[in-house]
Amino acid sequence: MLDVRRLRLLRELARRGTIAAVAEALSFSPSAVSQQLGVLEREAGLSLLERTGRRVRLTPAGQNLVRHAEAVLERLERAEADLAEARGGLAGALRIGAFPTASRAIVPAALVALARRHPGLEPMVCETDPAAVAHALRAGDLDVALVHAYDFVPAEREPGLTTEPLYGEAMYLAEPATGTPGTPGGVRTAGALGTAGAPAPDQDAVLRAHAGSPWITASPGTLCHAMTVRACQAAGFTPRVRHQVDEFATVLALVAAGQGVAVVPQLGVTGPADPSVHLTRLAMQRRTNLAFRSGAGAHPAVAAFGAALRAAVPPDLAGSRAEA
Numbered sequence: 142m143l144d145v146r147r148l149r150l151l152r153e154l155a156r157r158g159t160i161a162a163v164a165e166a167l168s169f170s171p172s173a174v175s176q177q178l179g180v181l182e183r184e185a186g187l188s189l190l191e192r193t194g195r196r197v198r199l200t201p202a203g204q205n206l207v208r209h210a211e212a213v214l215e216r217l218e219r220a221e222a223d224l225a226e227a228r229g230g231l232a233g234a235l236r237i238g239a240f241p242t243a244s245r246a247i248v249p250a251a252l253v254a255l256a257r258r259h260p261g262l263e264p265m266v267c268e269t270d271p272a273a274v275a276h277a278l279r280a281g282d283l284d285v286a287l288v289h290a291y292d293f294v295p296a297e298r299e300p301g302l303t304t305e306p307l308y309g310e311a312m313y314l315a316e317p318a319t320g321t322p323g324t325p326g327g328v329r330t331a332g333a334l335g336t337a338g339a340p341a342p343d344q345d346a347v348l349r350a351h352a353g354s355p356w357i358t359a360s361p362g363t364l365c366h367a368m369t370v371r372a373c374q375a376a377g378f379t380p381r382v383r384h385q386v387d388e389f390a391t392v393l394a395l396v397a398a399g400q401g402v403a404v405v406p407q408l409g410v411t412g413p414a415d416p417s418v419h420l421t422r423l424a425m426q427r428r429t430n431l432a433f434r435s436g437a438g439a440h441p442a443v444a445a446f447g448a449a450l451r452a453a454v455p456p457d458l459a460g461s462r463a464e465a
Contacts, residue, residue, distance in 0.1 A: 145217065147181040148210035150174055151189065151199075152301065153279065155207045158196050166280050211301050211435070218436030225441050232261035235442045238269035238277060238286030242389065242408035243429065248287075250453035251446065259445055271364055275299040278434055285433045285443050287450075292425040293371035294364050303438055304430040307450060308458040310407035312427060313420040314347055315396045316354075344424040345376040352376075355383035355401035357392050369404045372425065393418055407458070 153163045160178075164171040182189050189203035199207065225231075239248050244266060252264055269277060271288040278286060279301055288304065290296035291312075296304070356373075358380065359365035365387070373380040383401050386392050389409030396403055397417035406427045410420060431450065433443050 143184055144181065145213065147177050147184070148206070148213060150177055151181060151203065152207050152210045152214070154178070154190075154197060155199055155204070156276075156279070156300070160197060166276055214301060214434075215436035218434050219439065222437060222440035222443075226439070230261060231259040231442050231445060233263060233442075235262055235264045235446060236282065236284045237264055237266045237446065238274050238283040239266055240271055240287060240289065241268055241387070242406065243287045244268055246408045246411060246455070247450065247453050251449040254449040254452060255446060258449075259442075262442060262445070264446070272362065274432055275302055278302055278432060284437070284440075285431065285446055287429055288432045289364065289427050289429045291364060291368040291427050293375065294367045296430070299432075301435055302432055303435045304432045305438070305447065307429045307431055308454045310427045310429070310458060312423045312425050313405055313407070313410060314351075314402060314423060315393055315405050315410070316351065316402040316419050316421070317396060317399045318417050318419040319399070344372075347421050347423065348373055348376040349378065351402045352378040354381075356380035357384040357386060357395050357401045357403040358382050359387050360385050363387065368427075372404060372423075 150163060150167070153166060154160070154174075157163050157166065160171045160174050163169070164174045167174075169177075178190060185202070185206065187202050188200055189206060191198045191200055237248070248266060252266075255262060255264060267283070269283065269286060271286075271290075274283065274286045274288050277283040287307070288296065352373075356369065358369045366385070370380060384392075384395055386395065389405050392403045392405060393410065393415065395401060397415055404423070431447050433440075437443050438447075
């Protein structure tokens with residue numbers, strides 16, 4: 142009989158590529174992972190792995206077993222959801238991953254509603270970059286998470302995970318107001334009609350006007366960083382990055398100080414308008430989804446948190462739904 146825990150290790154190896162990466166993600170020693178995978182091979186009765194230098198490649202039999210493992214693990218998630226439903230009365234920890242703007246603007250109101258309806262549930266929020274969510278969910282470090290994708294950085298399909306749409310956000314080019322046409326601190330729309338009815342500049346033209354400007358981006362390796370770089374490249378240039386900052390309030394403060402320009406999402410520019418910053422609405426969007434392990438969508442705690450989140454989405458976001 143194949144052991145489910147060893148099947149989980151094989152699935153993680155298929156995603157991560159090295160024994161060391163699997164061990165680090167699941168808090169095992171590399172030798173323990175190797176030993177368990179060796180036992181799995183003996184249980185299967187044939188070779189599942191091929192070593193190529195420091196990396197490990199799955200054999201065709203190993204790849205086929207991973208596909209079966211995905212189905213088995215999803216079925217177990219459904220079984221846990223059924224048991225939770227049968228027990229009635231939500232209680233215990235719910236580990237939630239969220240990125241900073243959603244953590245500030247949407248999650249708190251959702252937690253208030255969740256506590257009112259399910260006082261025995263203990264939500265535990267951990268700020269997590271969407272790029273790291275898939276591994277955290279599969280490893281069991283998170284139960285549910287908010288993830289986002291941009292027009293220039295579409296979300297990749299992650300085996301073993303399911304996503305549901307929550308909302309979409311407008312994106313803006315933020316630039317110092319000094320010397321900017323129009324009203325300081327105002328908003329123009331790129332790729333649509335302006336407030337006066339005249340066509341506003343298209344997105345590529347808006348970005349290309351700052352081909353020679355210093356740029357402020359998020360840290361390399363994040364989706365936000367990739368979004369800015371790819372949007373600029375689509376407009377015909379590579380941005381000259383001066384500052385790398387992940388917190389959008391800090392990004393806008395640097396823009397106000399004349400330190401560069403940046404692309405920021407709608408939730409990153411909430412609050413009183415800063416007359417030192419001029420915002421131009423772009424044609425692209427950021428879309429936010431709710432992610433969880435496949436089969437866990439019917440779990441009462443996951444479903445309750447999803448319902449609370451949707452009720453907490455501000456009206457100006459709710460009309461622009463994300464895509465799963």
